[in-house]
Amino acid sequence: MTPQIKIHNKNHSVGIWLLLCCFMIFIMIMIGGITRLTESGLSITEWKPIMGMIPPLNQLDWEKLFNLYQQTPEYIKINQGMTLDEFKSIFWWEYIHRFWGRLIGLVFFIPFILFAIQRRFSPSQFITLFFIFLLGGLQGFIGWYMVKSGLSIRTDVSQYRLTLHLLCALLLFGLIFRQALSFLSLSPTQPTYPINQPHQPTKLLTYSYVLIFLIALTILMGGFTAGLNGGLVYNSFPYMGPKFVPEEFWYYHPMWRAPFESPASAQFFHRWIALFFFINVMIFKIISLKYDLSISSLKLINSLVFLTLFQVMLGILTVLYVVPISVALIHQANALLTFTILLWLNFDLKRLSLLNIRNTNC
Template sequence: MNNSKLFNRHDQSVAIWLLMCCVLVFCMVILGGVTRLTGSGLSMTDWRPLIGWLPPFSDAEWQRVFNLYQQSPEFLKINSYMDVSSFKGIFWLEYLHRLLGRLIGIAFLVPFLFFLIKGYIKAHEWPKYFLMFILGGLQGVLGWYMVKSGLIDNPFVSQYRLSAHLSAAFIIYAYMLWVAMSLLFPSKGNQTHPWYKRSLMLTALTSITIISGGFVAGLKAGKIYNTFPLMGDSLIPPGTMALKPLWRNFFENMTTVQLDHRILAIFTFIVIVGYWVKSRKANLPARSKPAVNALLCVATLQVALGISTLLMSVPVFLASSHQAIAMILLTILLYILHSLRRV
């Protein structure tokens, strides 16, 4: 068999594996969002990454786990009414979230070793995959670091740690997706398309908007000012600069954080509309054009979901959908960016 065809087949196999890992990470992010929205994230108060993958089976084991939870600030300050039966309702989501994290590690490591032994992955590309594995492990540690912030005095996780955990998940997802696309769509030239820089800037703007959404989630800032376009009776409500020093308002003030996310989301949408309008006359690669159309459609849906989520006081389904569409939006932008990198 021709060597180039063999390597192409190998690259396709590796790319499909990476895309499957991306799907798992996508599911992990959504499940994590549902876990947070249902108040289940602090139900497991210990972290045993290697031996803690089995759930409680016996009544005695359930009681042991529940006893640990009863020592947490969430139980003492919020859920003191719970018994073992009601505790199980919040335990399972967090358990499944952690179990999926372990499964992702296995789904990455086992095929990676297979491809490595079989020579499917070229030696000079090994560092890319080692980095993916390291990032995945660090993400697990970061997840526990986030949960731990809600197990000390305050029964809520730090919005800084939650945003870092969410951002890390998006980075891992984006990195694996980019490597997969590079295997499926090898570079044809040495020059980037003129639209590459503006697409990169749009991707950066969208990423910042997503991170700001992480702070909204961490502070539960979507629960206040459930009106649109006004926040209460005004565009800029009182108290937006109440904290000192002033920079804290952008990360710790619920009112300011929601206002920031509104402004960023609307601005990002306007930029996407402008990007789409100008793309009509641009000489874009063939595979970029449908993606730009999809970008506008998904961005419109995302804005509608965001407003609906706000007006309805953050129902679980809408809020989870809003997070899922954010990942889809980023996926489309990365696809467009990749199609413009070297043409």
């Protein structure tokens, strides 16, 4: 018998708004990737949360910004002799990155206030969304904290701060997407599988949390690899030079810091944690075959398998071809898509598990 579907959540417009915020954060992460890959992140040396939205309007404005950039270690040690026109090409990516971040803040804050006035949130939802707003403000500060690390001695930003900036963006995306699913979800009055079947999705749900942890760990090591320019060394696969494990790992002291400070070690851990994640996705797929899951869960699992396989291929190509910008950006975008599908799958499995518990207790 086909289960009847009832919409218990009337806040569909709230869910659409949150999905828009997710899409904007997705674009923000991609712009951040372009900014990093084009080495544009240190072109703006001041942090002006309000007035920084106004771009240079005349030649005098451009010369002032260029003079500030000429005082940075990056210009002095790497870009000495850069022309004003060349400076403009890196300036715009950093400007767009910061402008888009401010725009996300407005797109989140204004509807949040309006929906709150209309009492569209439960107390717990209001607290969660307000926390997300505060986290977004913190993310802006972390972004400046990251840039500041490359303005005094270093010619690039700290890999620790860059990875923190990336993980905070990932956390914001995940929290907002989870809330969007909650507002948009349809609640079936009956489960989509037999109540008395021996295998319920509770264990599969637990495994999905493990996969979320693994992909977050993979992305974390991707941040360190990017921050250390680890993709520019050992452009071979599966070996790194003549050996499986790069020699730099064994000789770095203290060794436990090697994955976070040695480019070769960071790449090594990134690639093999990613492959470990891929293996677990395949195991997850095999285990899921014994469950009578909903159509949506089956589609999400198949999508997860495809995206993970595609991600491994992109990662290998990124290394073999020495980090071409186009491939690296697709690699980054696909990682976020994989993370999104995994969050969606986790939400779907959790909903089905709760339905099973309720129907079993009836």
